[in-house]
Amino acid sequence: MVEKLGAEGFMKELCNGFRLLVDGDRGVITFESLKKNSALLGLQDLSDEEVKCMLREGDLDGDGALNEMEFCTLMLRLSPELMNTSIKLLVEAIVNF
Numbered sequence: 001m002v003e004k005l006g007a008e009g010f011m012k013e014l015c016n017g018f019r020l021l022v023d024g025d026r027g028v029i030t031f032e033s034l035k036k037n038s039a040l041l042g043l044q045d046l047s048d049e050e051v052k053c054m055l056r057e058g059d060l061d062g063d064g065a066l067n068e069m070e071f072c073t074l075m076l077r078l079s080p081e082l083m084n085t086s087i088k089l090l091v092e093a094i095v096n097f
Helices: 004-022 031-041 048-058 069-079 082-097
Strands: none
Touching: 004 031, 031 048, 048 069, 069 082
């Protein structure tokens, strides 16, 4: 996907995904916003415990919600192929800097 969209396009898509799931009042993905918007991801049948587990998996600062950085990090961690491509792009950017 990164190769198809390019690094900037891919990051834009991750940000769009975050915006689909975010709690508009708090600016983070909460249990409630993820549960409410899970159908957008085809995950409408997730139990409350599964939704909580998804949040815990990505919640790096322990606040019970996902900010944009945590969401993007989680998405990269869940896909090793994306992570490998992202590392290659980062190395290229550093070398060309």
